[in-house]
Amino acid sequence: MKGDITCKDCVDLLMDYIERSLDARTYDRLDEHLQSCPPCIHFLKSYRKCSELSGQLRDQRVQIPLELENRLKGFLKEEVRKPPQPGK
């Protein structure tokens, strides 16, 4: 046990720690624990990295078949000629 924060507490509080939404005293206690606990440092780094890597999926390049693109064009041009239905 490092100080009065356990490794379990550390994992439970990681999100609030990263988001800086902990009160100052808890933040400092957690920070202190992290400075003296390599396993928790490893956990924090991997947890944070997974979150950052997910952000890279934002710009994922996908392809859509030309057939689908043409179908969408046809569908939309057909639909805009109709009056909108309730809830659409």
Add this chain to the structure above:
Amino acid sequence: MSIREIDQHQIIEGLKSQNADTIDEFVHQFSRPLFGVILNYTKNPSDAEEILQDTLLKIIRKIETFREESDIWPWIKRIAVNNSIMWLRKYRAAREREIQLDDSLPQFTTDGQYINPPFGWSVDPEEVMLNRELGGELYDAIQALPFEYRVPLVLRDIEGYSIKQISSLLGLKEPTTKTRIHRARLFVREKLAHYFEDAI
């Protein structure tokens, strides 16, 4: 995506007047990036196609409400995100198989220490770029999450929405949103751990 690829004003005016050429151009320019956004919410391509079709139609129907002084992409993307969530709630969520997230939580002794301490990732995580293999594993891990965990995670870590925005969008209390994102991250971390372990 960059709206510089097209003339935003021309597209907006063309969609308002339901010009056929503009609709073709609109589909050509936007369907691919929108499909990418939608695929973050559902892995099933046929579901994604239906959501895409419905999203494009909604955009055209709502184009009159767009305030032209702003960039159109965030507005379009928001419609796609809302539509994906609504669609999944309605048609898919109930049919998705439940997985046990507890398996991905680290195990602790009664005094709060790790039973199996996490190893240090030998590949410097700061230097790991999202290659195709890792990207695929990450995507699969996110898609394996149940709907109620996957959507908050996608909104936070992929789309960059705030906790407050996500809570409002999903009708959740903020602590619930945070708990779900945290549990989802722990699950994804556990699923990816072997990727880094194997790289030792």
